[in-house]
Amino acid sequence: MCGITGVMIAGDGQVDQASLRHMTNLIAHRGPDDDGFFFGAGVAFGHRRLSIIDAEGGHQPMFSPDERVVLTYNGEIYNFQQLRRELENLGHRFKTSSDTEVLLTSYLEWGADCVNRFRGMFAFAVWDTRTQELFLARDRLGIKPLYYSTLPDGTFIFASELKSLVAYPGIRKKLRIDALEDYMALGYVPDPKSILDGFDKLPPAHTLTVNKVTGQQRMRAYWNLDVVTPAVGDEQPGELIERLEEAVKLRMIADVPLGSFLSGGIDSSTVVGLMSRNNPDPIETCAIGSDDPLFDESGHAQLVSDHFGTHHRLRLASARDGELIDTMAEVYDEPFADMSALPTYRVCALAREKVKVALSGDGGDELFAGYRRYRFHMMEEELRSRVPLAIRRPIFGALGAIYPKLDRAPQFLRAKSTFEALARTSAEAYCQSVSKTPDSVRLRLYTQKMHNRLFGYHPHDRFKKLAAEVHGAHPLSVVQYIDFKTYLPGDILTKVDRASMAHSLEVRVPLLDHKFVEWGLRLDPESRIRDGVGKAVFKDAVRGILPDAIIDRPKKGFDIPMASWLRAELAPELAKLQQSERLLDLGVFDRKALGKLVDEHLTEKRDHHTSLWSLIMLDKSLERLDVSYS
Known part of the structure; x- marks a missing residue:
């Protein structure tokens, strides 16, 4: 895993070498093993390397044999060995055994279409002197980040993290108002926005080509999720495990020590189980528990560790982790309010003590509908489908307005949010259900100046647009699609990337193998939530692999007792x-x-x-x- 930076000057100017080196060194944590630079005619790349595969031969930036094309790349191409054989059959010869050279050669052979052949996580840039074009690409699910900006003088800059871009000379850092509203609602700034005006993230599954001569920019989507095509039919639990095991085995290819996170949840436990049966030695696992028994799941992680015979290590989270607040701001750059970033940061530090690569179970809840909010949404959808919005909006809107908010009451008495949800469209209601700060609180927090500057913008506008893209899909698939486009890259994957890279740890996510995702989303939606139980098809598949106590226990998130911390230590x-x-x-x-x-x-x-x-x-x-x- 690595960190990349780049600058392309409009016209005949030259890139200031000291500036690019400074930008690159700011993300040295992403790649402490090596650095490299390319300075061409008005174009320059910086690279920080975390050596995982072919430590001796994968130095970057990497040049084509004729030195007319240069690459800087962050990620892993898991099918690089297969691609290498295909390219060798086409007449190409290789000097290294790295996936970096395979990626570069793929670009030389297939051009911009090379991204369609990659199976992995990546963000990369190619400067092609033959076309005088800069080509950027990001992986399908948004596992790896890529920020960019076009400055007023036409200079184009990009980097793995925002901290590198804002270090470029002469940058004006202006708050983006609609991104602030997104953040206050969702707890993160969703792609393609950033918190700064004029700075963007390349969306997942997109490429961007910038012509140095004309300044023209062409963005293209090269892949998308299909949740509209009818389901493939009856699910086969054995096929699910077979496909997931293949994804896990691909992610076990490394020339450095490898392990896994183990929370005790069904996803990470399954990944550990599949790793264990494909490795002759015990797997290194680690977990973060809590010193508050109500939030501690370390016993479940230990149960799984004992079941598979892993080398397991545990640390406890406590209110003292509040000391990390300033560190979190430095790690994430943009405001980021997922509280589980604190234990994630801790578990990455713990993992890095023993391994350089860790597998995680991220993505399983989005793929197989494991979140409780999916079940609530589907119950609300039953009512929404029976009563027209024109009737629901005034009736349930009025009930929601007068019903008291009972935070401390039993669940069945907390009907206010349900009434409010029934007064909205499906996409509007789902946006509210995932909000960190609900509309009512933001309404009173904001000044009139802020309301005026928003010009009526609301974060649910994006949710409604995404829902319209998959019109006709099953209601559950619609909200899963929304999560894959917003919450997964903006929150979950951002959280893991920054926390792991802060400790120079590479994290791989087999449940987000794009082929496995494509197959999983084609299963019958009714198999994901069955009789009020989420992730039903996945639980069926792992029965017999995991202990029943892990499969059947109620789901708990990677959570911390922040409410009480803020009343005491914080x-x-x-x-x-x-x-x-x-x-x-x-x-x-x-x-x-x-x-x-x-x-x-x-x-x-x-x-x-x-x-x-x-x-x-x-x-x-x-x-x-x-x-x-x-």
Whole structure:
């Protein structure tokens, strides 16, 4: 795994070498093993390498035999050995055994269409002097990041992380208002936006070609999820395991020590089980537990470890992890409010003590409908399908407005959110269900100036657009599609990439092998949630591989007791938040409303911990980025 940077100057200018080296060194954590630079006529690349395959032969940037094409690349191409054989049959010869050379040669043979042949995770850039074009590409699911910007003078810059781009000389860092609204609602900034105006992320499954002479930019989608085509028929549990095992085995190819995360959940446990039966030695596994028994799942991880005979290590998360708040702002650059980033950061540090590559179980909940919100959404869909929106909106809207919000009441008494959901369209309701800070709280937090600047924009606009792209699909498939386009790359994969790369650890995600995803999403949606049980088809498949106690236990997320932490050990952070001149001087948040939010949480009148954590991380991130409002 690596970090990449690049600059392309419009016209006849030359790239300042010191600037590019500085940009590249800022992401040295992504690749501490080696660095490399290319300085051409108005184009320059920087590279930081984490050596995983062919440590001696994979130096980057890498040049074509005639030196007219140069590559800088972050990722792994898991089918590189198969592609190499195909390219050799076409007459190509190789000097190294690296996947980097296979990627470069694939570009030389197939051009921009090379991405269709890759099975892996990647973000890369190719400078082709023959066409005077810069070619960028990102993997299908968005596992690896790629930021870019076109500056006012026509200079084009790109990098693996935002911190590198904002270090380029003369950058003006202006807050992007609709991205701020997205962040406050969702807890992350969804692709292709960033928190800064004029800086974007290349969307997953897209390429971008920039012509140096004309400045013309061409973006192209080369792949998409298919959730509309009718299901393939009856699912076969044996086939599921066979396909997943192949994906796991591909991701066990490495020239360095390899292990796995093990939370004790069904996904990571299955990955560990399949690794164990394809490796003669015990697998290195690790987990983060909690010193709060209500949040601790380390016993389940130990059960799986004992079952498969792994070498298992455990650390506990505690309120002391709040000391990582400033570190999180540095690691993620953009504001990022997923609280599980704290234990994820810890487990990556723990894994790196023994291995350089770790497999994870990420993606299983999105693929096989494991989240509880999917089940709730489908129950609401039953009612929405029977009553027209024109009737639902006024009736349930009124009920939602008058029904009290009972945070501490039993689940069956907390009907306010259900009423509000039934008053919305399906996509609007799903957006609200995944919101960290609901509409009602954002409405009172924002100043009138902020409301005016939004011009009516709402994060559910993107959800509605995505739902329209798959019109006619099963309602469950629609919201899964939305998650694959928003939550998965924007939250889950961002969380793991930054936390792992901060410790120079490569994380591989077999459940997000694109061939496995394509097959999994073609299964009958009714097999994903059956009799109110999520991930049913997956549980059927792993029965007999995992202990029944792991398969049948209620799902719990990778969570921490943040609500209580903010009332105790982290209460000083709330005091600092109320006095944050940086946050309040933006003109976005109302001082009195913010104070009331803090007071209600501290006095236990309401539970606002997700909103408050979002605000804390926003404050820390904007401080580091030194962002202006206008």
